[in-house]
Amino acid sequence: MRAAMNLLLIVLLALNLRPMLTSIGPLLEPVRQSTGLGYQQAALLTALPVLCMGLVPLLQPWLRRWLSEHGGMLGGLMAIAAACLWRWQLDSAWALIASAVVAGLGVAVVQGMMPGLVNRWFPTRLATTMGLYSAALMSGGGLAAVLGPSLTAYTGHWQVGLGVWALPALLALLAWVALRPRQEAPTLGGASGGHWFGNRRAWLLALYFGLINGGYTSMVAWLPAYYLEHGGTAQGGGELVGLMTIFQVAGALGLPLLLRRLNDRRPGLWLALTIQLAGFLGLLLAPSAAMGLWVAMIGLGLGACFSLSLTLTLEHLRTPAEAGSLAAFVQGVGFIVTGIVPYITGWLRDVSGDFQASWTLLACTVLLMLLVTACFAPRGYAKAIARSDQPGVAPALS
Incomplete structure (x- = not known):
């Protein structure tokens, strides 16, 4: 029963981590017409939240001194709900960006804790549960992309298509209060170690995570606009994001399940990157x-x-505390990189004058990541991530 409630919590929390990003793209044209946003300004609606997702986890070694896991989760969900409620009635470009x-700050706090929660609650089913978490996260994004234009068309106000996502955030908040495990909660991030700024493997994992997922934020930001340029509609652009999400969910659940007996994540990553490269081509x-x-x-x-990239990160260390700390660092640096990518592709x-240069850049990035994946042999995890004898301090770069 406890395991089932933990799974339900993971799903409800994950569903709230992408709607504030994916609801924008399908409604970009009415938003731009109403507020006067340019493409580069519109890119900030994706880039700034993702940058927040990067900066906040990097502060976790300091934040956890005064913010508990329970307090962080409550604050994060309240921020998501408040931002969506604000969108329900705003009408200016700068208010939308704010x-x-x-x-983004709310998502950053919740998302930064999720790998640690999964690792602590399901240590023997890590790959499968991370797949479920990833699938729920992507499903929330897909629902926002598909339903946002329909709600806008029904009400006549794009603000409704952006603001309605306060409701699942409030539901997740109530569920967390009612269903969370009652044992003493660890501090934010659940880690006992310090920062990872001096560890080469941590930096490689972070840059890998950021670049390997850079295509997601670019597709969410620009796929509906790209579809409009090819004669489509806003509703059709949202449905394309929904189609992408369906296959994201299939990939997040299916490939880890198919390869669950393998300790080496590289074959799955090579296959996933090759499929992604074929799509961009x-x-x-x-x-x-x-x-x-x-x-x-x-x-x-x-x-x-x-x-798979998050699972790869968590498997570098044996204890949930250290693995959660490393995952926070990897997501921190990684999401900063991921947030920069849509800004570059928008530029x-x-x-x-078209998106061909943007898709070319993403295809080249995927090709580079195919080569980098060779570095992640399981037998080399311990040596690559080895830390100094001083507790809580990653070894310095040399």
């Missing part, structure tokens, strides 16, 4: 021929990459 920062070479197919392939690869769209 709401993105508030929501399809967008480059024949976008109109089978756009749905290319988007589905990108989604399948992205979903599997997110789940490339502005200067080139």
Whole structure:
């Protein structure tokens, strides 16, 4: 019974970590017309929350001195709900950008704790549970992308399509209060160690996580606009994001389950990256021929990459506390990188006049990550992540 309630909590929490990002793209044109946002300003609606997702976990070694896990979760969910309620009635570009920062801070706190929770609650089913967490996270994003335009069309106000996501945040808040385990909760992040700024493998894992997932934030930000440029509609753009999400969920759940007997995550990552690369090449070479197919392939690869890369990080260390600390660092640096990517791809769209340069950059990034994946042999985890004898301090770069 306890395990079932923990799984329910993981799903409810994860469902709230992407709607504030994915609800924007399908409604970008009415938002831009109403507020006067340019493409680069609109990129801030994705980039700033993702940057918050990066900066907050990096502060966890200091935050955990005064903020408990329970307090952090309550504050994070309240921030998400408050930002969405604010969006329900705002009408200016800068208020919209400010709401993105508030929501991003809330997501950052909740998301930073999730790998540690999964590792602590399900240590013997790590890969499968991380797949479920990733699938729920992506499902929430897909629902927001698909339902946002429908709610906007029904009510006549794009603010409703952005603000309604306060409701699942409030539901998750109530569920956390009622169902969370009552044993003494660890401090924020659940880690006993210090920071990882001096550890080379931690930096490699962080940059890998950031670049391997950079395609997600770019697709969420620009796929609906790309579809509009090819004669589609806002509703159709949202449905494309929904299609991508369906295959993300399939990738996040299916590939880890299929390869659950393997201790080596590299075959799964190579397969997921290859599928993702094929999808970006399809967008480059024949976008109109089978756009749905290319988007589905990108989604399948992205979903599997997110789940497997986080699992890869957690498996570098044996104790949940240390693994949670490392995962917080990897997500911190990684999401900063991931947040920068859509800003760069939006800038490339502005200067080139179309999205081909953006897709080219993402394809090259995936190709580079295919090569980097070779570094992550399981037999080398302990040596690569070895820390100094001083507790809580990562070894210095040399």
